[in-house]
Structures are given as C-alpha cells and as structure tokens.
Amino acid sequence: QTVVTQEPSFSVSPGGTVTLTCGLSSGSVSTNNYPSWYQQTPGQAPRTLIHSTNTPSSGVPDRFSGSILGSKAALTITGAQADDESDYYCVLSMGGGIWLFGGGTKLTVL
Amino acid sequence: QVQLVESGGGVVQPGGSLRLSCAASGFSFSSSGMHWVRQAPGKGLEWVTFIRHDESYKSYADSVKGRFTISRDNSKNSLYLQMNSLRPEDTALYYCAKDGGYWEFDSWGQGTLVTVSP
Numbered sequence: 001q002t003v004v005t006q007e008p009s010f011s012v013s014p015g016g017t018v019t020l021t022c023g024l025s026s027g028s029v030s031t032n033n034y035p036s037w038y039q040q041t042p043g044q045a046p047r048t049l050i051h052s053t054n055t056p057s058s059g060v061p062d063r064f065s066g067s068i069l070g071s072k073a074a075l076t077i078t079g080a081q082a083d084d085e086s087d088y089y090c091v092l093s094m095g096g097g098i099w100l101f102g103g104g105t106k107l108t109v110l
Numbered sequence: 111q112v113q114l115v116e117s118g119g120g121v122v123q124p125g126g127s128l129r130l131s132c133a134a135s136g137f138s139f140s141s142s143g144m145h146w147v148r149q150a151p152g153k154g155l156e157w158v159t160f161i162r163h164d165e166s167y168k169s170y171a172d173s174v175k176g177r178f179t180i181s182r183d184n185s186k187n188s189l190y191l192q193m194n195s196l197r198p199e200d201t202a203l204y205y206c207a208k209d210g211g212y213w214e215f216d217s218w219g220q221g222t223l224v225t226v227s228p
Contacts, residue, residue, distance in 0.1 A: 034213035034214065036212075036213070036214035036215070038155070038215070045218040045220050045221060046147075046155065046205075047218075048210070048215060048218075051210060051212045051213070051214035051216070052213070052214070089154065091214065091215070097167065097168075097169030098157075098169060098171070099145075099213070100157065101154060101155045102154075103154050104155070
C-alpha cells in the first residue's frame with residue numbers, strides 16, 4: 001500500500017526559509033502526480049496553495065512556491081511570517097482516479 | 111464567489127447510514143468535478159471519493175469502497191454522499207471540495223461532522 005510521506009513537524013524563524021517535502025513510500029514523485037499543497041489552521045477548512053507542482057492558486061502570496069526536489073515534491077516558504085504557522089498537506093494524484101494525502105507537516109514559526 | 115455548504119452530519123450507531131449533502135453556488139456546478147474529503151478528530155486529511163461533472167465516472171478510497179456512494183443533482187447544484195455500514199473509524203469532519211481541473215481541490219466547504227458511536 002502506497003503511503004505519501006511528509007515531515008511530521010518543522011520549525012522556522014520569522015523571515016527564514018523552509019522547505020517541506022512530500023514523498024512516496026515506494027518510488028519517486030513526479031510532475032505526473034500533479035502535486036498540490038494545502039494550508040490548514042486549527043478549526044478552519046484547508047486553503048489551496050499550489051497545484052500542478054508549482055502553480056500558485058489565486059491570492060496566494062508569492063513567498064509560497066512549489067517544485068520537485070530529487071524524488072519528492074517540495075513546498076518552499078521564503079520569508080516566513082507568523083501567520084504561516086499552520087498544518088501543511090500535500091496531495092498526489094495516483095492515477096485511476098485516486099488521490100492520496102500526506103500525513104501533514106505542522107509548521108511552527110518562532 | 112464559490113460557496114460550498116455541507117449538511118446532514120450527526121451521530122449514528124455503528125452499522126447505520128447517513129446521507130450528506132453539499133449545496134454549491136458561485137460557479138458552474140454542472141461543469142465541475144467534485145470530491146468528498148474527511149478529517150478524523152485531531153488527524154490529517156483523507157480523500158474519500160470523486161465524481162465527474164456528468165456522473166460518468168466515480169472513484170473511491172479503498173477505506174470506503176462498497177459502503178459509500180457519491181452522487182450529484184446538477185439541476186439542484188447539489189452533491190451527495192450516501193454512507194452505509196458506518197464504522198467508528200468513519201467519525202470525521204466531512205468536507206466537500208470542488209475539483210480545479212488540474213487534479214487538485216480548489217475550493218472547500220466548512221465541513222459537516224459525522225460521529226459513529228454506540
């Protein structure tokens with residue numbers, strides 16, 4: 001059974017840069033998985049940040065960017081702000097009409 | 111402005127059934143694929159099911175296949191999730207989400223809570 005892997009937690013200083021990753025338990029993530037990224041703060045619905053690896057959703061600040069780094073999808077936050085403290089989820093399209101979420105990364109900004 | 115409003119959640123006993131609804135507005139519902147995504151209390155997000163805009167294709171996560179059925183009524187701008195044979199592990203906040211056309215979820219509702227408990 002394929003699992004999508006994310007770092008459980010990460011910490012970044014205000015103004016710093018952090019890269020969160022999204023991998024597969026077996027195999028590599030590619031653009032054919034159309035990686036997307038979501039931000040969720042407690043008690044709120046998710047907010048879509050990035051789709052198709054690196055395309056920002058409408059209204060998303062340009063400090064958020066997506067890429068493929070090696071065998072993983074990546075979300076980079078450049079110039080982190082206090083209100084970036086959230087849970088971040090990646091999703092991979094696995095083909096056959098199946099989508100898989102990663103377990104999420106809890107980002108702390110301090 | 112896209113708006114998705116879920117309803118129909120509640121408390122149900124194991125083995126019971128529940129039907130969730132999602133009322134859509136602010137976009138061309140009949141042209142959009144739709145998903146259900148759930149989140150167990152304190153846990154991460156889990157994709158549940160997808161339906162194409164014209165109901166010609168549906169897909170399900172293994173965890174719900176054979177128990178849950180997604181459907182839609184384009185004349186009513188509404189999405190549904192029929193949940194049968196419910197289990198305690200189905201307890202979650204259920205979100206409906208609009209498919210953005212690039213294998214992503216581009217808009218979300220606020221969710222409706224389903225609790226499966228004796």
